[in-house]
Amino acid sequence: MSMDTGMAGPDGLKPTLRDVARAAGVHLATASRALSDSKTRPVNPRTAALVRRAAAEIGYVPDQVARSLRTHRTPAIGVLIPDMSNPVMPPLVRGAEQVLAQHGYTTLFADTDNDPAAETQRLGMLLSWRVAGLILATARRDQPLAPELAQSKVPVVLMSRKLDATPVPSATVDESVGIAQALDHLIGLGHRRIAYLGVPLWTSAGHERWAAFRDVTRARGLAQPEHHVVVGEGYSEHDGEAALARLLAGDDPPTAVLAGNDMMALGCYAAIRRAGLTCPRDVSVVGYNDMPLTDRVEPPLTTVRVPYFDVGRQAAGLLIEALTVADSTDRSVRLTPRLVVRASTTTSPR
Amino acid sequence: MSMDTGMAGPDGLKPTLRDVARAAGVHLATASRALSDSKTRPVNPRTAALVRRAAAEIGYVPDQVARSLRTHRTPAIGVLIPDMSNPVMPPLVRGAEQVLAQHGYTTLFADTDNDPAAETQRLGMLLSWRVAGLILATARRDQPLAPELAQSKVPVVLMSRKLDATPVPSATVDESVGIAQALDHLIGLGHRRIAYLGVPLWTSAGHERWAAFRDVTRARGLAQPEHHVVVGEGYSEHDGEAALARLLAGDDPPTAVLAGNDMMALGCYAAIRRAGLTCPRDVSVVGYNDMPLTDRVEPPLTTVRVPYFDVGRQAAGLLIEALTVADSTDRSVRLTPRLVVRASTTTSPR
DNA sequence: TTGAAAGCGGTACCAG
DNA sequence: CTGGTACCGCTTTCAA
Numbered sequence: 001m002s003m004d005t006g007m008a009g010p011d012g013l014k015p016t017l018r019d020v021a022r023a024a025g026v027h028l029a030t031a032s033r034a035l036s037d038s039k040t041r042p043v044n045p046r047t048a049a050l051v052r053r054a055a056a057e058i059g060y061v062p063d064q065v066a067r068s069l070r071t072h073r074t075p076a077i078g079v080l081i082p083d084m085s086n087p088v089m090p091p092l093v094r095g096a097e098q099v100l101a102q103h104g105y106t107t108l109f110a111d112t113d114n115d116p117a118a119e120t121q122r123l124g125m126l127l128s129w130r131v132a133g134l135i136l137a138t139a140r141r142d143q144p145l146a147p148e149l150a151q152s153k154v155p156v157v158l159m160s161r162k163l164d165a166t167p168v169p170s171a172t173v174d175e176s177v178g179i180a181q182a183l184d185h186l187i188g189l190g191h192r193r194i195a196y197l198g199v200p201l202w203t204s205a206g207h208e209r210w211a212a213f214r215d216v217t218r219a220r221g222l223a224q225p226e227h228h229v230v231v232g233e234g235y236s237e238h239d240g241e242a243a244l245a246r247l248l249a250g251d252d253p254p255t256a257v258l259a260g261n262d263m264m265a266l267g268c269y270a271a272i273r274r275a276g277l278t279c280p281r282d283v284s285v286v287g288y289n290d291m292p293l294t295d296r297v298e299p300p301l302t303t304v305r306v307p308y309f310d311v312g313r314q315a316a317g318l319l320i321e322a323l324t325v326a327d328s329t330d331r332s333v334r335l336t337p338r339l340v341v342r343a344s345t346t347t348s349p350r
Numbered sequence: 351m352s353m354d355t356g357m358a359g360p361d362g363l364k365p366t367l368r369d370v371a372r373a374a375g376v377h378l379a380t381a382s383r384a385l386s387d388s389k390t391r392p393v394n395p396r397t398a399a400l401v402r403r404a405a406a407e408i409g410y411v412p413d414q415v416a417r418s419l420r421t422h423r424t425p426a427i428g429v430l431i432p433d434m435s436n437p438v439m440p441p442l443v444r445g446a447e448q449v450l451a452q453h454g455y456t457t458l459f460a461d462t463d464n465d466p467a468a469e470t471q472r473l474g475m476l477l478s479w480r481v482a483g484l485i486l487a488t489a490r491r492d493q494p495l496a497p498e499l500a501q502s503k504v505p506v507v508l509m510s511r512k513l514d515a516t517p518v519p520s521a522t523v524d525e526s527v528g529i530a531q532a533l534d535h536l537i538g539l540g541h542r543r544i545a546y547l548g549v550p551l552w553t554s555a556g557h558e559r560w561a562a563f564r565d566v567t568r569a570r571g572l573a574q575p576e577h578h579v580v581v582g583e584g585y586s587e588h589d590g591e592a593a594l595a596r597l598l599a600g601d602d603p604p605t606a607v608l609a610g611n612d613m614m615a616l617g618c619y620a621a622i623r624r625a626g627l628t629c630p631r632d633v634s635v636v637g638y639n640d641m642p643l644t645d646r647v648e649p650p651l652t653t654v655r656v657p658y659f660d661v662g663r664q665a666a667g668l669l670i671e672a673l674t675v676a677d678s679t680d681r682s683v684r685l686t687p688r689l690v691v692r693a694s695t696t697t698s699p700r
Numbered sequence: 701t702t703g704a705a706a707g708c709g710g711t712a713c714c715a716g
Numbered sequence: 717c718t719g720g721t722a723c724c725g726c727t728t729t730c731a732a
Binding site for chain 1: 364409411412413414415416418419424426429433434435437439440441443444447448451454456457458459460461463468471472474475476477478479480498501502616641642643644646647648
């Protein structure tokens with residue numbers, strides 16, 4: 001009842017700064033300064049060494065929780081991901097985590113499983129931790145930022161996403177470049193009837209790819225029949241297959257297809273095969289994202305390679321900047337994708 | 351210079367419990383109890399409602415940092431991953447995060463990039479947060495647990511890994527089942543000269559697969575020439591290709607290959623092609639992990655499907671159990687993989 | 701350069 | 717059932 005209260009004994013609980021101070025024979029405050037060699041408060045080098053040695057000996061690990069409470073600075077960043085099994089996510093997260101850790105930040109990870117309820121729950125979790133900033137890969141183009149975020153002052157950066165209405169800093173990819181490269185490649189091969197099987201428009205990337213397809217085809221003077229542009233709610237292999245199957249059964253089947261992602265492109269392979277045709281001889285196919293193994297399918301997929309790892313790094317970089325630099329104008333970063341030509345595209349049959 | 355210090359004004363910084371109490375016209379302590387309706391301390395329902403409404407109105411979010419400091423309970427779990435771009439990792443992480451979040455825990459994520467230095471750094475980070483527990487997917491079979499962990503009392507669970515010496519709870523897969531199924535499949539097809547191109551032995555999974563291969567071949571009475579079992583430091587597609595190329599150029603080339611992972615199996619495809627042979631006609635190939643798109647390569651890969659998502663869920667479950675149940679015997683969980691037969695295997699040519 | 705002391709935002713024990 | 721209050725572990729003024 002006398003020595004068990006705050007008692008962080010040598011072999012009891014985790015050693016605290018007090019234990020270090022006692023072991024080094026200095027005052028608590030001195031120990032603090034010695035360990036966090038603050039430029040502002042000088043400490044006698046010999047004392048500092050003493051303290052540091054004592055700390056090491058008793059295995060002292062500073063308590064980030066206590067520190068955060070006191071300083072109001074929480075070196076932790078929340079990262080919200082819609083679905084980690086989407087192959088574009090791992091490199092994004094990996095890039096972000098790498099940069100964050102480099103700067104001393106801990107990554108608070110949350111996978112929302114594309115579920116709004118889960119997203120709200122996770123967001124509350126992260127916010128209650130008083131994270132210094134947030135990286136969102138979950139934003140939907142047409143939806144506002146969660147109200148909790150809007151009013152809280154936590155800096156937010158969007159990763160591989162953008163918002164229509166609200167200007168939030170973001171690291172994204174210039175989709176129009178990817179689409180233009182893909183289209184010009186096909187056009188160069190003589191294709192004129194090019195279909196677009198897009199991913200849903202509720203992500204900024206999906207919307208931009210779709211818009212770019214329309215813009216570029218128009219700019220190149222391609223009279224694109226409306227029904228050759230199909231964008232639905234799905235983005236799976238099956239969605240790609242179904243969409244192309246319909247077009248191939250129609251009056252004026254396309255000679256080439258640009259898919260909104262690689263899985264849909266692979267679905268096109270199936271549709272082509274099922275129609276008794278061959279890719280690329282009868283129909284050329286271009287994918288998007290260059291996910292792993294797309295170079296190993298048959299035929300190897302021509303696709304747009306997107307530097308997601310760098311997008312992740314940049315997103316983290318933007319956030320760090322917003323956290324450190326004072327005036328940090330709301331900057332955004334845009335990276336450039338690149339078409340990778342493989343064997344799923346060839347000259348137009350007609 | 352005057353209102354930026356600790357000022358938690360109504361429209362200034364984040365509202366605290368004090369603001370809530372004031373708004374509701376009750377005492378700080380009462381507000382605390384009302385919001386965390388603890389079973390032990392009864393609160394008048396009307397008061398509670400009052401407080402909750404006030405909290406909602408001023409947008410109060412409890413400070414997890416302050417709470418943790420006081421309670422010594424930190425609802426956060428550190429998850430250490432060797433490399434998120436390894437296709438087995440995303441489902442593992444996703445599964446773990448899902449369960450952790452379900453139980454109110456925040457996931458502190460760290461990717462060590464397979465770098466020991468980074469691992470130490472990340473571990474320190476997580477430990478300084480006083481995480482309630484740790485999930486490690488980085489453990490190397492033959493290495494002891496990091497000393498920081500050994501002495502700290504933080505519960506640890508290994509995910510998809512095990513340790514030789516130290517008994518640490520783990521969620522893993524019964525590799526011997528996967529290997530046995532693969533081998534029996536090949537043996538059933540008439541193969542007798544079966545090579546094993548393994549992943550490195552420093553993961554428990556790698557070691558177990560290798561050991562299982564030896565055990566099962568012996569048990570089935572297959573006289574396996576030593577040089578048909580090749581295990582090196584690499585596990586890439588190229589490593590698989592090189593290894594098999596060597597065997598195919600030798601005296602007694604195998605008629606079938608069991609690879610330690612899918613990428614190596616795909617490397618085998620290349621080696622076979624390059625040797626002027628055909629898979630599966632001349633050489634059958636079996637992979638391991640069933641990573642995405644292995645069903646779309648040519649020929650579709652026969653491989654062992656491993657339930658990594660569930661392994662992740664189980665790992666988190668074990669940790670939760672250790673955190674809640676008192677006696678929590680150091681349990682471990684072992685899931686069962688399953689061979690998926692596709693087109694890269696067929697009857698032995700001789 | 702170091703010691704003393706005041707909290708950060710909560711929780712929980714104690715008294716009323 | 718509610719009010720008062722001592723802290724959790726650390727940083728940071730203010731004095732000495």
